[in-house]
Amino acid sequence: MDPDINRVLYIIGASGHGKVIADLAELLGYTVYFYDDAYPEKQQIEHWTVLGTFDDLLQLEPDKINVAVAIGNNVIRQEKILLCEKHHYQLPRLIHPSAIISKYAQVGTGTVVLAGAVINAFARIGRGCIINTASVVEHDCIINDFVHISPNSALAGSVFIGECSWIGIGSQINQLVNVDEHVLIGAGSTVVKNIPANVVAFGSPAKVISHNR
Numbered sequence: 001m002d003p004d005i006n007r008v009l010y011i012i013g014a015s016g017h018g019k020v021i022a023d024l025a026e027l028l029g030y031t032v033y034f035y036d037d038a039y040p041e042k043q044q045i046e047h048w049t050v051l052g053t054f055d056d057l058l059q060l061e062p063d064k065i066n067v068a069v070a071i072g073n074n075v076i077r078q079e080k081i082l083l084c085e086k087h088h089y090q091l092p093r094l095i096h097p098s099a100i101i102s103k104y105a106q107v108g109t110g111t112v113v114l115a116g117a118v119i120n121a122f123a124r125i126g127r128g129c130i131i132n133t134a135s136v137v138e139h140d141c142i143i144n145d146f147v148h149i150s151p152n153s154a155l156a157g158s159v160f161i162g163e164c165s166w167i168g169i170g171s172q173i174n175q176l177v178n179v180d181e182h183v184l185i186g187a188g189s190t191v192v193k194n195i196p197a198n199v200v201a202f203g204s205p206a207k208v209i210s211h212n213r
Contacts, residue, residue: 009066009092010035012054012080014045017130018070021112022048024094025068054080062088069110069128074164075182078146081110081128091127099131108145126163144181162197171206184212 009025011018014036022032022045034050035057036042043050051057057067067089071077084091091110095101101119108127116134119125123137126145133151137143140158147161150169155161159173162181173179173191183195186202186209195201198213 006064006066007031008033009068010051010057010060011068011070012036012057012084013070014038014042014048014050015070015072017072019046020114021068021070021094022046024096024112024114027097028094030066054083058083058087060089065089066092068092068094068112072130072148074146074148074166077128078164081146084110114151138175150187182212 007030009030009032011021011032011034014034025032032048034045034048035052035054036050037053039050039053067084069077069080071080093107093111095113096115098115099113099117102121104121105119105123107125110127111125111129113131114133117131119137120139122139123141125143128146129143130148132149135149135151136154138155138157141155143161144163146164148166150167152169153167153171155173156175158176160178162179164181165179165183167185168187170187171185171189177191178194180195180197182198184200185191185206189202189206190204191206198211199208200210200212201208
């Protein structure tokens with residue numbers, strides 16, 4: 001029997017992160033297929049089938065097409081999501097059942113919230129974000145579009161993260177701190193003051209060490 005088209009999810013990016021998203025999607029009741037620009041060399045990822053390239057996906061009619069962009073690079077994920085939006089594909093929120101999300105929080109389309117993550121009251125998460133395993137986004141935080149909050153990171157209350165920024169694994173950001181757009185915060189950093197746009201910052205306390213663009 002063919003799967004219900006409403007419960008088919010086409011995942012862009014047959015990589016390690018893609019496998020995590022596929023695992024979550026199956027848990028949520030989707031039938032999963034992949035598209036990856038390495039096709040036809042890559043026709044399989046674990047037990048899932050790769051059907052073609054991203055350009056092949058864009059040939060599909062938009063009616064009831066569910067797409068997840070499983071690409072860790074924020075800028076590339078942004079590019080793919082914007083094209084999917086242009087083609088009127090549906091970009092469902094994928095939220096792990098073990099995640100804890102306040103009823104007063106907002107989560108944008110195309111965002112994934114992975115196992116054990118916590119999003120507290122009045123936090124606002126943009127579209128196309130990755131809220132990774134066991135990360136914490138506290139009350140009143142604003143996370144703009146296409147941000148990646150890595151595993152075991154913790155954002156205290158009223159933190160602002162700008163578009164396409166990446167918070168490295170195990171990092172901590174103090175309350176009221178602003179991290180501007182296109183910033184990379186290195187793994188295990190402690191951010192205690194505002195970080196300007198387009199830089200790499202690392203350490204405890206985090207300091208700007210280079211440009212990011």
